[in-house]
Amino acid sequence: MSFLRGFVRNRGALVGAVVLLVVVAAAAAAPLLYPSSPWRMVSRPFLAPLALDRFPLGTDALGRDVASGLLHGARVSLLIGLVSTAVALLIGVPLGAASGYFGGLVDDVCMRFTELFQTVPSFALAVVLVAILQPSIASVVLAIAIVSWPPVARLVRGEVLSLRSRDYVQAAVTVGQRTSRVILVQVLPNTLGPIIVMASLMIATAILLESSLSFLGLGDPNLMSWGYMVGAGRTRLIDAWWISFFPGLAILLTVLALNLVGEGLSDAFNPRLAREGRR
Amino acid sequence: MTEPVLAIDRLSLALPALADRPFAIQDLSLSLDRGETLCVVGESGSGKSLTALATMGLLPKAVKPAGGAIRLAGRDLLSLSERQMRDVRGREIGMIFQEPMTSLNPVMRVRDQIAETFEAHGALDRRRRMDRTIELITEVGLPDPAAIARAYPHELSGGQRQRVMIAMALALEPKLIIADEPTTALDVTTQAQILKLIDALRKKHGTAVLFITHDFGVVAEIADRVAVLQHGIRVEEGTAAEVLRNPQHDYTKRLLAAVPSIVPPPPKDLAGEPKAFAVENLTKTYKGRGFFRKGREVKAADGVSFSIQRGETLGLVGESGSGKSTVGRCVMRLIEPDDGSIRIGDLSIRELSQAQFRPMRRRIQMVFQDPFASLNPRRTVGRIIAEGPIAQGVPKRVALEQARKLLDLVGLQANAADRYPHEFSGGQRQRVGIARALALEPEVLVADEPVSALDVSVQAQILALMQDLQKRLGLAILFVTHDLRVAAQMCDRIAVMQRGKIVELQPTAELFRSPQHAYTRALLAAVPGGQDVGSRIDAAVAIGSPAA
Numbered sequence: 089m090s091f092l093r094g095f096v097r098n099r100g101a102l103v104g105a106v107v108l109l110v111v112v113a114a115a116a117a118a119p120l121l122y123p124s125s126p127w128r129m130v131s132r133p134f135l136a137p138l139a140l141d142r143f144p145l146g147t148d149a150l151g152r153d154v155a156s157g158l159l160h161g162a163r164v165s166l167l168i169g170l171v172s173t174a175v176a177l178l179i180g181v182p183l184g185a186a187s188g189y190f191g192g193l194v195d196d197v198c199m200r201f202t203e204l205f206q207t208v209p210s211f212a213l214a215v216v217l218v219a220i221l222q223p224s225i226a227s228v229v230l231a232i233a234i235v236s237w238p239p240v241a242r243l244v245r246g247e248v249l250s251l252r253s254r255d256y257v258q259a260a261v262t263v264g265q266r267t268s269r270v271i272l273v274q275v276l277p278n279t280l281g282p283i284i285v286m287a288s289l290m291i292a293t294a295i296l297l298e299s300s301l302s303f304l305g306l307g308d309p310n311l312m313s314w315g316y317m318v319g320a321g322r323t324r325l326i327d328a329w330w331i332s333f334f335p336g337l338a339i340l341l342t343v344l345a346l347n348l349v350g351e352g353l354s355d356a357f358n359p360r361l362a363r364e365g366r367r
Numbered sequence: 368m369t370e371p372v373l374a375i376d377r378l379s380l381a382l383p384a385l386a387d388r389p390f391a392i393q394d395l396s397l398s399l400d401r402g403e404t405l406c407v408v409g410e411s412g413s414g415k416s417l418t419a420l421a422t423m424g425l426l427p428k429a430v431k432p433a434g435g436a437i438r439l440a441g442r443d444l445l446s447l448s449e450r451q452m453r454d455v456r457g458r459e460i461g462m463i464f465q466e467p468m469t470s471l472n473p474v475m476r477v478r479d480q481i482a483e484t485f486e487a488h489g490a491l492d493r494r495r496r497m498d499r500t501i502e503l504i505t506e507v508g509l510p511d512p513a514a515i516a517r518a519y520p521h522e523l524s525g526g527q528r529q530r531v532m533i534a535m536a537l538a539l540e541p542k543l544i545i546a547d548e549p550t551t552a553l554d555v556t557t558q559a560q561i562l563k564l565i566d567a568l569r570k571k572h573g574t575a576v577l578f579i580t581h582d583f584g585v586v587a588e589i590a591d592r593v594a595v596l597q598h599g600i601r602v603e604e605g606t607a608a609e610v611l612r613n614p615q616h617d618y619t620k621r622l623l624a625a626v627p628s629i630v631p632p633p634p635k636d637l638a639g640e641p642k643a644f645a646v647e648n649l650t651k652t653y654k655g656r657g658f659f660r661k662g663r664e665v666k667a668a669d670g671v672s673f674s675i676q677r678g679e680t681l682g683l684v685g686e687s688g689s690g691k692s693t694v695g696r697c698v699m700r701l702i703e704p705d706d707g708s709i710r711i712g713d714l715s716i717r718e719l720s721q722a723q724f725r726p727m728r729r730r731i732q733m734v735f736q737d738p739f740a741s742l743n744p745r746r747t748v749g750r751i752i753a754e755g756p757i758a759q760g761v762p763k764r765v766a767l768e769q770a771r772k773l774l775d776l777v778g779l780q781a782n783a784a785d786r787y788p789h790e791f792s793g794g795q796r797q798r799v800g801i802a803r804a805l806a807l808e809p810e811v812l813v814a815d816e817p818v819s820a821l822d823v824s825v826q827a828q829i830l831a832l833m834q835d836l837q838k839r840l841g842l843a844i845l846f847v848t849h850d851l852r853v854a855a856q857m858c859d860r861i862a863v864m865q866r867g868k869i870v871e872l873q874p875t876a877e878l879f880r881s882p883q884h885a886y887t888r889a890l891l892a893a894v895p896g897g898q899d900v901g902s903r904i905d906a907a908v909a910i911g912s913p914a915a
Contacts, residue, residue: 255741256751259800262699263755263807264728277745 101352107345118159126160126312164313169291175233180240188248210235225308247279281357288350292343372575373399378435392599404576409596410822424452461536465548467528471520478516484538503534526557554686559893584896625827627852628901643843645674649707667693669867675843682858690867729807736816738796742788749784773802794825
């Protein structure tokens with residue numbers, strides 16, 4: 089597998105992948121290590137990290153365990169990152185594919201529609217959407233997906249545009265394959281590389297967006313998330329720094345790791361770089 | 368005895384560890400005197416281009432000189448530093464590249480690009496540079512030098528750009544000019560002019576020319592001496608007359624035998640065969656799209672009519688932009704024609720919608736030009752061939768079974784079905800492309816330049832394969848090509864296209880014996896090498912070597 093070898097050779101990507109694995113493991117282990125709700129008040133408020141062995145990261149203003157919040161928050165962040173990216177791909181890929189393959193009027197309509205979303209600042213749009221729909225995990229996912237699909241559509245359109253005139257696509261038309269099959273079998277698999285790269289970076293952006301929304305108090309009120317924890321602790325940043333610091337660090341590391349992995353994937357998918365790497 | 372301008376002495380170039388052979392070039396010795404043209408000939412992968420790059424000191428980083436010397440007027444170029452080499456390039460060696468479309472900077476005026484050569488070497492003052500630039504543009508035979516000097520590259524044709532490249536190479540009157548396939552991307556008539564120009568300039572300035580090419584026709588036109596390269600080893604060297612008339616090495620003999628002759632073979636007897644395919648008054652106009660003004664209109668096909676009998680091959684010949692490929696794609700309905708009728712047997716297909724035509728597509732199939740672009744890299748060869756029958760309703764298992772039989776028919780092993788396209792060579796891929804077209808058992812085959820991306824020995828095999836299959840299956844073939852040698856060997860009749868119109872349509876033998884139209888005559892006269900080189904394509908080679 090030269091692809092895997094190319095990816096592993098990139099040290100940054102490898103570090104990113106390891107960090108991501110740790111985050112995934114933490115998310116998976118959360119209900120085992122902290123079976124009770126992270127919202128439960130378990131001790132004295134403002135307990136510093138390591139002041140008590142049971143609370144290695146201390147407690148927050150209401151006496152909730154920061155470590156428990158961190159692990160449960162990982163579940164929410166990853167879930168929202170993955171699901172909203174998946175939804176964004178479900179909107180963006182078909183739209184971009186249709187736009188690029190059919191061209192003409194279809195292309196014009198699809199692209200003007202896409203631009204409509206691109207002209208509005210994405211964060212402002214997300215805030216408005218969540219505020220209208222009432223904060224819940226579904227509305228947050230939807231809002232993030234709605235603001236992040238346009239670049240996917242544009243990317244897929246560009247790739248499809250250059251692929252559709254390839255001889256092997258034309259050949260599939262000449263043997264009588266149906267248009268839907270031509271797009272699905274001949275065109276889209278060859279756009280997979282750039283889409284995967286973009287998706288990995290989109291997950292990072294989605295996590296950031298979710299954190300920002302939660303920071304503003306627009307997250308799902310029933311779910312502990314990193315953004316909410318940062319937001320809740322911000323007023324006591326000076327005397328109880330740990331409340332905001334650890335979730336903030338978690339966001340930073342996760343987003344950084346996703347970016348590193350994305351970059352590694354993009355290098356591994358680029359055959360020219362892969363060849364030079366092999367020298 | 369005077370010293371040669373260029374002496375390559377036992378040069379070896381090492382390839383990186385994972386390459387298919389340890390040396391790109393092994394123990395290569397060449398020498399080139401003042402005013403002489405040496406053609407280095409070989410197929411792709413023979414190391415001919417690396418020879419040129421090594422001389423220019425422009426080797427890719429992965430390729431390292433492993434011994435020997437390249438002496439330019441006695442000075443070993445391999446021992447020079449990058450800085451010294453930079454001074455040698457341009458001043459002592461000029462270079463002409465293959466692709467005139469990409470070797471000029473698109474945002475720089477022609478005069479500035481030529482003047483840059485002087486500037487880089489600190490030659491002449493500003494005024495003299497411009498004067499000399501105009502002189503050079505005049506010398507390479509460009510019309511209206513003052514206007515050309517002000518033009519940007521996109522305003523020039525391919526041939527004109529190549530002349531600009533030559534002007535740049537000549538600017539500092541180098542001792543040696545290296546031309547790496549300088550006419551391969553050009554039309555035949557332009558190619559003939561450029562070859563004449565290079566030869567005239569060589570005579571006038573006494574420059575030595577190292578000419579890299581794959582085309583024996585070009586060799587016959589321009590070479591004083593010829594060196595034949597195979598897998599990085601010089602297998603034969605001699606004067607042009609010796610090598611072309613009386614080749615000694617087996618490889619040279621095989622290469623020369625694979626060059627199609629311009630003398631057509633005796634015609635086939637097609638009397639009584641039914642008409643399989645007919646096109647009448649086919650018209651396609653490309654319109655530029657603009658919001659406020661009417662775009663430019665190009666008539667790519669203008670009232671094109673022809674018909675093909677069962678078992679017959681009709682050649683569609685012309686230069687780039689003549690509309691021959693447009694016609695090929697219009698009859699496949701990959702491009703929608705504006706007007707005209709297309710009939711396969713008794714079925715008129717122009718009026719059908721794409722959905723109605725889809726099940727009829729099995730009756731007309733296409734072989735594409737570039738075997739590297741025409742196979743989906745993510746599907747196995749078996750799936751690629753079976754796609755057509757599956758789309759037409761054949762059960763998958765049966766279609767895959769047929770695909771194996773077809774691979775056998777086109778001279779590949781049946782187990783090739785499980786492998787991916789990148790595991791095959793160009794010639795093998797083209798065999799897969801042909802198998803895909805035949806999978807639907809078509810009556811009509813449209814072949815769009817099916818061999819122009821292939822090496823000459825592979826080309827001969829593919830052509831022989833197509834002839835053989837035609838004989839066995841009674842195919843009517845529309846053969847689109849720019850190469851009159853190929854057309855002479857393959858086609859029963861030839862239609863010559865110019866600016867969207869068929870200007871002449873005649874049986875092949877008559878067309879070559881007594882061309883009626885001036886354009887046909889110009890095309891025939893421009894075929895490099897004329898009748899000096901070439902032999903008949905024999906159907907026997909088809910089965911002979913499936914490895915290619």
